[in-house]
Amino acid sequence: MLGISFAVSGLLTLYVEKCRNHYSYDEIAAFPYMKLVLRASILLFEMAAPLSMLVSFVVTYVLWPKALKGNGSDSCKRTTVLIQHNANAIMSLVELGLLGGLPVRFTDLPLAPMFGVAFILFSWGMRFSWVPSGEPQFLYFFLDTTLGKKSTIALVILVGILIAFYAIFVLVEDIILYLGGGMKVHVGVVTVVSMFVCRFRD
Numbered sequence: 001m002l003g004i005s006f007a008v009s010g011l012l013t014l015y016v017e018k019c020r021n022h023y024s025y026d027e028i029a030a031f032p033y034m035k036l037v038l039r040a041s042i043l044l045f046e047m048a049a050p051l052s053m054l055v056s057f058v059v060t061y062v063l064w065p066k067a068l069k070g071n072g073s074d075s076c077k078r079t080t081v082l083i084q085h086n087a088n089a090i091m092s093l094v095e096l097g098l099l100g101g102l103p104v105r106f107t108d109l110p111l112a113p114m115f116g117v118a119f120i121l122f123s124w125g126m127r128f129s130w131v132p133s134g135e136p137q138f139l140y141f142f143l144d145t146t147l148g149k150k151s152t153i154a155l156v157i158l159v160g161i162l163i164a165f166y167a168i169f170v171l172v173e174d175i176i177l178y179l180g181g182g183m184k185v186h187v188g189v190v191t192v193v194s195m196f197v198c199r200f201r202d
Contacts, residue, residue: 001115002052002088005044009100012041043111045095045102050112050165052088053197057161059085060199063140073202086198090190096172097190104169112166113159120155168193 019028028034059076067073075081095102123139130137138144142154172189179185 001044002048002092005041005048006091006095008037008041008044009095009102012037013100042102043108045092046104046108046166046169047111047115049092049096049104049169050162051116052092053165053168054116054158054162056085056089056197056199057165058140058158060197062142064199064202066141068202076199077201082200086194086200089197090194092169093172093190093193096169097176097186101173103173104166106167106170109163109166112162116159116162 016025016028019031029038064073064076067076076085096104120143123143124145127136127138128134130139141147142151142158145151147154172193176185176189179189
């Protein structure tokens with residue numbers, strides 16, 4: 001989802017820049033479907049960015065500690081795994097705090113939890129398809145429906161954390177403005193929030 005969001009935003013920017021030689025911004029905005037594409041660009045980012053932070057947070061504070069108590073965290077420290085669980089959150093924050101500054105608004109808050117619920121339903125629907133034997137496999141232990149109310153409590157907590165991350169994305173711009181703006185402040189805020197959710201070693 002994050003890749004699609006960045007692709008749509010990037011291609012849209014290139015398209016507008018190409019058209020700018022012949023049309024004003026108001027004329028470009030009046031192109032057929034342009035309003036729809038602009039809106040889709042924002043909505044995709046509003047769904048993907050908080051979820052990217054949630055993934056990094058869950059790996060850092062749930063899966064990694066669980067791995068340390070079990071068979072070790074070697075699988076968490078592989079380069080591809082580190083990129084998958086850290087770069088997504090860092091790139092979302094870089095987009096928000098250093099590059100495009102796509103707006104994240106409280107009015108669209110339900111989008112991220114709705115996409116998260118869709119992911120959970122997908123993972124439950126696919127639980128018999130992950131291994132050749134057909135035995136049920138859950139992507140994460142907290143999605144395991146056989147855990148009873150523990151799984152329900154975990155999902156409620158995850159939704160709460162997701163909403164908190166959405167609020168952080170809404171407030172990052174205000175925090176940057178409150179601290180006076182400037183490149184150092186932008187980089188500092190992005191770095192501090194990234195350090196809170198990312199993990200690279202034991």
